Amino acid sequence: MHLVPDVAAYLAGRWHIERAVHDLRSGRTGSFRGTADFRPDGPDGALRHAEEGELTWDGAVHLATRTLRLRPRPDGTAAVTFADGRPFHDLDLRTGHWTAHHPCAADRYEGTFTAVAADRWHLEWRVTGPAKDQLLRSEYRRTG
Template sequence: MDSECARTPEREEPAAGPYPVPDVGAYFAGRWSIERTVSDLRNGAEGSFRGTAGFRPGPAGGGLLHHEEGRLSWGGTVQPASRTLRWRPRPDGTAAIDFADGRPFHDLDLRTGRWTAVHPCAADLYEGTFTVVGPDTWHLEWRVGGPAKEQLLCSVYRRLG
């Protein structure tokens, strides 16, 4: 996938090459800032999300809980927004990512520093490209296509503290 996100001003880091992550559970643990642009590619509408992501141990040793919260600016309004995912790290350093309710979402293997995940959802297709650019920064680009939508979400995550 050609990265349309590489042109956004939030991307200050050079795109020289991915940063390999041998253990996603260890790399992601902690808190991250998020800067996200949201684009509707059909009508040209643009918005943004600013917030934080926390990766902390799940209940009863159940992997990691990935919880994001912040403010979404869209269509002239600003409102709170959040999401929660469950990460199940594997012994080989990869992980299975599930929705908060336990439904499977996608796998994640960043041992080369880059991974593309595909998730069909009803008539829509979600294609996400994860790129780790350094020890404290990673990028996520989701392209969503379907009969009713064509969206691009470009996120930059930076480690906090």
């Protein structure tokens, strides 16, 4: 595990993403390949986290994007929000590992973040509830 004293400084820049997507109810699987950019976004020191790439699902390829904001705190942690400002989860990688929770309607998202090295981190989201039963495993590698 890689200790991260400042999560915003660690994530700043461009990352390549490889993601496996598993629908545990149906047994179907898919994948996502793309990039994540963490770039300055406004005078408050926030970073805009923009992902884009291709989602392969049921033999079809779809363009997929998402945008989040990372709002750093003085202690090296951050608050992650959706693009519209709604809260998503906290992020603290000072020990190299963090588990985040987010309720979404009746479903529950549990994310496990692991800083593996200065240029690599993993994220696993387990989604459970009446609408979803999914496992998403992502690896992020710094591109430069």
